[in-house]
Amino acid sequence: MVHVSATPVLALRGVSKRFGAVQALTDVELEVHAGEVVALVGDNGAGKSTLVKTIAGVHPIDEGAIEWGGKPVSISRPHDAQALGIATVYQDLALCDNIDVVGNLFLGRELQKFGVLDEVEMERRAREL
Ligand SMILES: Nc1ncnc2c1ncn2[C@@H]1O[C@H](COP(=O)(O)OP(=O)(O)OP(=O)(O)O)[C@@H](O)[C@H]1O
Ligand SMILES: [Mg+2]
Structure with a gap:
C-alpha cells in the first residue's frame, strides 16, 4: 500500500x-x-x-x-x-537550435556574475549534470 x-x-x-x-x-x-x-x-x-x-x-x-x-x-x-519548484519537459520540441546545450539547459534562468552571464559556472554545472 x-x-x-x-x-x-x-x-x-x-x-x-x-x-x-x-x-x-x-x-x-x-x-x-x-x-x-x-x-x-x-x-x-x-x-x-x-x-x-x-x-x-x-x-x-x-x-x-x-x-x-x-x-x-x-x-x-x-x-x-x-x-x-515546478519544472516542465514539453512534448513538442522546446529547444533553441541556435544556442548550444549549456544555453538550452539554462534558458530563461541564466546564471550571472557581476551583471554578465557566468558561462564558466553554467558549463561547470552542465558537465556535472
Ligand atoms: N494555443 C492554443 N490556441 C488555440 N487552441 C488551442 C491552443 N492550444 C490548444 N488548443 C486547443 O485546445 C484543445 C486541447 O488541446 P491540447 O493540445 O491540450 O490536447 P492534448 O490532449 O495535449 O492533445 P495531444 O494528445 O494531441 O497532445 C484542442 O482543441 C486544441 O486545438
Ligand atoms: Mg499534447
Missing part, C-alpha cells in the same frame, strides 16, 4: 481554460500527492498539454484555483511555476 499525505503537493480545483470558441479544460479537479507519479491520459486534443501548461504558467487559467502545498497560488507566467 502506498502511503500518501493528506495535503496534496499540487491541487487543481475547478480549473477551466478556453481558447476563443474552444473550451480546452472544463472544471478540472486534480490532486497530486508527495511520492506519487501521476499519468494524464486522453485522446488527441483532450486537453492534456493545456492542463500541463496551466500548471507551468504558459496558459493562465480562466476559472478555478491552483493550490501548492494546500495554499492557493497564482501561476500566471512560467517564472511563477519555476519559483514554486
Whole structure:
C-alpha cells in the first residue's frame, strides 16, 4: 500500500481554460500527492498539454484555483511555476537550435556574475549534470 499525505503537493480545483470558441479544460479537479507519479491520459486534443501548461504558467487559467502545498497560488507566467519548484519537459520540441546545450539547459534562468552571464559556472554545472 502506498502511503500518501493528506495535503496534496499540487491541487487543481475547478480549473477551466478556453481558447476563443474552444473550451480546452472544463472544471478540472486534480490532486497530486508527495511520492506519487501521476499519468494524464486522453485522446488527441483532450486537453492534456493545456492542463500541463496551466500548471507551468504558459496558459493562465480562466476559472478555478491552483493550490501548492494546500495554499492557493497564482501561476500566471512560467517564472511563477519555476519559483514554486515546478519544472516542465514539453512534448513538442522546446529547444533553441541556435544556442548550444549549456544555453538550452539554462534558458530563461541564466546564471550571472557581476551583471554578465557566468558561462564558466553554467558549463561547470552542465558537465556535472
Ligand atoms: N494555443 C492554443 N490556441 C488555440 N487552441 C488551442 C491552443 N492550444 C490548444 N488548443 C486547443 O485546445 C484543445 C486541447 O488541446 P491540447 O493540445 O491540450 O490536447 P492534448 O490532449 O495535449 O492533445 P495531444 O494528445 O494531441 O497532445 C484542442 O482543441 C486544441 O486545438
Ligand atoms: Mg499534447
